[in-house]
Amino acid sequence: MADGLSRLAPAKINLFLHITGRRSPGSDQGGYHELESLVVFAQAPHACDRISVAPAEALSLRIDGPQAGDLSDGDDNLVLRAAHLLQPMNLKTGHERGAALTLSKNLPVASGIGGGSADAASALHCLRALWGIEIDDDTLGRAALKLGADVPVCLFGRAAMMSGIGETLQPMPALPAFxxxxxxxxxxxxxxxxxxxxxxxxxxxxxxxxxxxxxxxxxxxxxxxxxxxxxxxxxxxxxxxxxxxxxxxxxxxxxxxxxxxxxxxxxxxxxxxxxxxxxxxxxxxxxxxxxxxxxxx
The missing domain is CATH 3.30.70.890 (GHMP kinase, C-terminal domain)
Incomplete structure (x- = not known):
């Protein structure tokens, strides 16, 4: 598969997580909790999922791996939701408008390490490359917030202080080895x-x-x-x-x-x-x- 069309989706770890407020019901993000969290990402491949994409006539998702279990491959899966979010920006024609996605699932589901969010973020990175979509990381991150509070920081993919409802990211100075x-x-x-x-x-x-x-x-x-x-x-x-x-x-x-x-x-x-x-x-x-x-x- 071409370079850039297969990408690790590393586990996201909240070293601390403070729930500091809640958006007012009348706001655009009414009811969402505000937070403050130091987030880091696993570096070992066995602590990551993997997303692979290939050209296809339509969107599809196949799931394999030791943690695939009963994970849905339908439109409620965050990977396909990410694909549907990005697809309207794809101006190509014919079979190039679709994609065959494969999620190799190594991380446990609903486990607090952002597996679904990391999968969605990696899918966005891969599909942007596959479809040749010209969109910068900041714009993509703002759009990705629609998928969940953890998706923007997973798009960023390195140590960061996360605040707001997940949309405000401050890169961390180099942390010591641990x-x-x-x-x-x-x-x-x-x-x-x-x-x-x-x-x-x-x-x-x-x-x-x-x-x-x-x-x-x-x-x-x-x-x-x-x-x-x-x-x-x-x-x-x-x-x-x-x-x-x-x-x-x-x-x-x-x-x-x-x-x-x-x-x-x-x-x-x-x-x-x-x-x-x-x-x-x-x-x-x-x-x-x-x-x-x-x-x-």
Whole structure:
């Protein structure tokens, strides 16, 4: 397949996530929650999905991979929604107006690491190249917000501070090297249910006041912050608790926290060796869990 028409869709990890407000009902984004989050992305291919596209007469989606399960390949799938969003901008004729998309699914579904959003973002990147659409990243990002709050940051694809309802992105200065172990107990959790369980509780913003100097310093800064969705998620899915406990028990783990609104948790480590060792331990002890060690950035 031609270069640029196959792209990784990396897991998105919310190192902290503050729910700070809610848009007024009369606004364009009425009811959407405002947030503040430091977002990073997995670097290891096994902690990514993959999107591939090829010319075709119509739009179609095929899903394979270990986490494909019962994932829908219909128009409700974010990949096809992304394709439909971009298709009106395609001025080509004939078979070039369509695309055959393949989603190779490695990330667990509804798990708080932005798998669907990352898939949609990678589909937008690939289809823009396939169809030769001249649209800059900023314009594409604003359009992508229609697909979900996490899609613009997944389009950006590197460490960023995300605010507003997801539309405001501030690139992070280079973070120190660190590694994450991601662990998911195999339980899906819908974002809307977690926000409903939040019951309108809001927290203050708390942006970084300085750049962390090391992985240990990053852990110190993160401990002073929070994931406001962790408590309601743990209430809805008590399976999260043993995941957090198991991560905290691993040698070298400096912080264990829930990512986003799903059931995936992460442990923060200073070295690749510590992270790999912890991931192997968890995979042996909990063979039904999805576990991945990865650098992040």
């Amino acid at each position: 590694w994450l172990v991601l662990a998911n107990p195999g339980v899906a959790l819908a974002t809307k249910d977690v926000f409903a369980a939040l019951n309108g509780q809001l927290g203050p913003p708390q942006p970084f006041e300085r750049r962390p100097a090391s992985a240990a310093d990053l852990a110190i800064l993160l401990r002073a912050r929070r994931n406001d969705l962790e408590a309601p998620a743990r209430f809805l899915a008590p399976e999260i608790d043993p995941v957090l406990a198991a991560l905290k028990a691993q040698a070298g783990c400096m912080l264990a926290r829930l990512s986003g609104s799903g059931t995936t948790c992460f442990g923060l480590f200073a070295t690749e060796r510590e992270a790999d060792f912890a991931a192997r331990n968890l995979a042996r002890a909990y063979p039904k869990w999805w576990v991945a060690a990865t650098a992040a950035g």
